[in-house]
Amino acid sequence: MQHSVIHLWSGPRNISTALMYAFAQRNDTQVLDEPLYTHYLDKTGIHHPGREEILRSQNKNGNEVLMEINYAKQIKPVLFCKQMTHHLVDIDLTLLNNSFNILLIRDPAQVLQSYSKIIDKPILNDIGIKQNADLYHFLQENKFHCLVIDSNELLKNPQTKLENICHDCSIRFQPSMLKWKAGSKKEDGNWAKYWYNNVHRSTGFAPFKENKITLTGHLQKIYLESKPYYDFLFSKSLKA
Numbered sequence: 001m002q003h004s005v006i007h008l009w010s011g012p013r014n015i016s017t018a019l020m021y022a023f024a025q026r027n028d029t030q031v032l033d034e035p036l037y038t039h040y041l042d043k044t045g046i047h048h049p050g051r052e053e054i055l056r057s058q059n060k061n062g063n064e065v066l067m068e069i070n071y072a073k074q075i076k077p078v079l080f081c082k083q084m085t086h087h088l089v090d091i092d093l094t095l096l097n098n099s100f101n102i103l104l105i106r107d108p109a110q111v112l113q114s115y116s117k118i119i120d121k122p123i124l125n126d127i128g129i130k131q132n133a134d135l136y137h138f139l140q141e142n143k144f145h146c147l148v149i150d151s152n153e154l155l156k157n158p159q160t161k162l163e164n165i166c167h168d169c170s171i172r173f174q175p176s177m178l179k180w181k182a183g184s185k186k187e188d189g190n191w192a193k194y195w196y197n198n199v200h201r202s203t204g205f206a207p208f209k210e211n212k213i214t215l216t217g218h219l220q221k222i223y224l225e226s227k228p229y230y231d232f233l234f235s236k237s238l239k240a
Contacts, residue, residue: 003074006169007096009085009135010104011128013114015151017199018206019104020082022162022177024187029078033189035069036062040087049118049194057190062087066095078171085128085135093138100169101139103132105233106151108226109213118195121218124225133229136236148237155208164238179204 006023010016017033024031038055039062041048048054059065069081085103111127124130139146147168154161158178166173182203184192192200215223 004078004170005069005099006078006080006102007099008080008082008102008104009132010083011085011106011111011132012126012195013111014104014106015154015199015205016082016084016104017196018202019154020080020187021180021185021199021202022205023078023080024185025176025180026078026174027176028076028171029080030074030076031080031082031187032069033082033187034084034087034191035065035081036083036087036091037189037191039065039091040084040089043089048191050191054189054191062089062091063095066091070095070098085131086125088131088135093135094142096139097142097144100145101135101147102165102169103136103146103148103233104151105129105132105148105230105237108223108230109215110211112215112219112223112226113213116219122222124222127222127226129226129229129233133233136233148233150234150237150239152208153237153239155205158205161238 008016008019020031020033023029035058038058038060040046041051041055042060043062059068069079108127108129111129112122115122115127119126136146136148138144147165149161149165159173159175162177163173180203183200184196188196
């Protein structure tokens with residue numbers, strides 16, 4: 001039986017959890033929720049809600065985690081790993097050579113508006129867009145698989161975008177990916193109670209809405225720092 005590993009590389013406050021739930025509905029797929037989170041917290045010393053509980057929940061050595069993902073016997077043919085790109089601290093990126101890598105991006109104004117409700121005064125490195133650009137360049141230079149998807153473009157036509165993602169990852173689209181039951185999921189990491197309230201109320205991808213966002217002060221400064229990275233990646237992304 002052929003096996004494949006898909007890494008979804010996203011920033012926070014994106015629709016990455018919804019995309020993880022979509023893949024969890026497949027009958028051939030096992031999902032992992034942010035397997036490098038403990039590594040990130042341990043390496044950076046940063047404070048996130050539930051930090052001590054999270055530190056006890058996973059292997060702190062991120063390179064070992066990726067090696068386990070690559071070489072462990074998979075329960076199902078497809079292993080989908082929801083990852084945060086800012087978790088890539090002192091990680092050997094050559095470990096991604098045999099995986100499918102999806103870079104999920106979102107307008108940083110939307111990210112910052114949402115993220116700042118949980119983390120006070122976020123900095124550029126917190127939202128992952130620079131790291132996503134760096135990862136894109138690494139994957140391209142090394143001829144590793146790479147597909148860039150924008151969250152808003154996905155929400156405009158979820159089925160088409162999911163079909164595109166599945167085709168690019170050499171798996172068949174399954175219509176079951178479009179719906180899930182509301183509430184917490186067995187796949188959730190133990191940080192879900194701090195971050196997943198909105199997606200727990202969902203039963204599928206929310207309809208796309210164009211929202212005008214006005215940022216001021218510190219958030220506006222971070223937005224201006226992040227926008228060139230987003231604009232570059234959006235130019236490389238798959239459009240609706």
